[in-house]
Amino acid sequence: MEQLLQQIEQYRQEIAAIVPDGAEALEAYRIRFLGTKGIVKNLFTEMKNVPADRKKEFGQVLNDFKLLAESRYEGWKSQLTTGDAETASTIDLSLPGDPLPLGTHHPITLVRDRIVHIFGRLGFSVAEGPEIEDDWHNFTALNLPENHPARDMQDTFYIHQHPDWLLRTHTSSVQARVMESQRPPIRIICPGRVYRNETISARAHCFFHQTEGLYIDENVSFADLKQTLYFFVQEMFGKDVKVRFRPSYFPFTEPSAEMDINCRICGGSGCSVCKHTGWVEILGSGMVHPKMLDNFGIDSNKYTGFAFGMGIERICQLKYRINDLRLYSQNDVRFLRQFTGAV
Numbered sequence: 001m002e003q004l005l006q007q008i009e010q011y012r013q014e015i016a017a018i019v020p021d022g023a024e025a026l027e028a029y030r031i032r033f034l035g036t037k038g039i040v041k042n043l044f045t046e047m048k049n050v051p052a053d054r055k056k057e058f059g060q061v062l063n064d065f066k067l068l069a070e071s072r073y074e075g076w077k078s079q080l081t082t083g084d085a086e087t088a089s090t091i092d093l094s095l096p097g098d099p100l101p102l103g104t105h106h107p108i109t110l111v112r113d114r115i116v117h118i119f120g121r122l123g124f125s126v127a128e129g130p131e132i133e134d135d136w137h138n139f140t141a142l143n144l145p146e147n148h149p150a151r152d153m154q155d156t157f158y159i160h161q162h163p164d165w166l167l168r169t170h171t172s173s174v175q176a177r178v179m180e181s182q183r184p185p186i187r188i189i190c191p192g193r194v195y196r197n198e199t200i201s202a203r204a205h206c207f208f209h210q211t212e213g214l215y216i217d218e219n220v221s222f223a224d225l226k227q228t229l230y231f232f233v234q235e236m237f238g239k240d241v242k243v244r245f246r247p248s249y250f251p252f253t254e255p256s257a258e259m260d261i262n263c264r265i266c267g268g269s270g271c272s273v274c275k276h277t278g279w280v281e282i283l284g285s286g287m288v289h290p291k292m293l294d295n296f297g298i299d300s301n302k303y304t305g306f307a308f309g310m311g312i313e314r315i316c317q318l319k320y321r322i323n324d325l326r327l328y329s330q331n332d333v334r335f336l337r338q339f340t341g342a343v
């Protein structure tokens with residue numbers, strides 16, 4: 001099928017490059033493209049070898065090509081009969097234009113942009129950091145010193161020449177960088193790609209995308225955290241979304257919580273995505289650990305803050321009901337073409 005499409009494209013180019021000549025050349029053209037044993041006929045006989053699910057697409061391409069070949073012939077012929085050999089070699093304006101295939105945004109991009117937009121309305125601006133990080137920003141500064149058991153869950157890829165460098169395992173490294181260089185009030189969101197040393201399957205990949213959020217100011221409370229995140233999921237999934245917070249542990253927040261929403265795939269009746277619980281975890285969050293603030297010279301007696309981190313693939317999965325993580329990175333246009341509009 002791909003070969004046939006390529007072949008048709010070549011023929012199109014050949015036709016486009018033709019400089020119309022006398023009656024003999026026109027007849028040769030007719031026999032080659034439109035004759036009973038010509039190219040167009042032959043291509044139609046290939047139809048039977050095209051897989052059933054692509055017949056429609058191929059049929060369309062083929063019909064367009066047939067029209068092109070025919071109209072080229074007609075245009076050429078009428079130029080010859082009006083005897084205008086001069087104009088015969090100029091551009092034929094009666095030809096249909098070549099279609100320009102329009103691309104689409106990747107679903108991850110759509111959802112990322114939507115997240116940035118929602119938090120943008122709450123005053124969060126975008127911060128970025130490097131994907132190749134050092135140990136300090138990815139782990140140690142976040143209260144995850146060497147040999148801390150929480151590092152186990154985030155195995156990654158290390159850079160041989162620089163044992164201290166690694167591919168960041170989360171976007172939390174960006175909050176470390178922001179706290180290093182900015183003073184409160186801080187209100188940022190950090191979308192980006194992260195890496196983990198995991199076996200690739202429908203549920204895990206060696207890279208994925210996260211968005212981090214960080215808000216530090218005077219009097220920031222857990223109530224602010226809850227309301228901000230609740231607002232976010234309502235904007236993303238609709239007003240009917242239900243949330244629940246579960247106590248959790250992250251070394252860089254205290255207290256910490258994970259937030260679940262009611263499963264958007266099965267509506268709560270139980271499926272493999274929510275592991276038959278009706279709830280799906282979408283993010284980790286908590287109040288920034290005072291030690292983190294002190295690590296970066298921010299007065300923890302004066303300032304408090306909250307932080308959160310979410311996987312964009314997961315949000316996208318629930319938004320678009322995507323059941324296999326691998327689809328995101330296989331570049332299959334049949335998958336990608338489904339996401340045409342903004343979320």
Ligand code: DAH
Nearest residue numbers: 170172284285286307308309
């Ligand atoms: N970095 C965590 C992870 O990748 C997610 C996370 C949890 C980010 C809590 C946070 C947070 O900022 O407060 O699993």
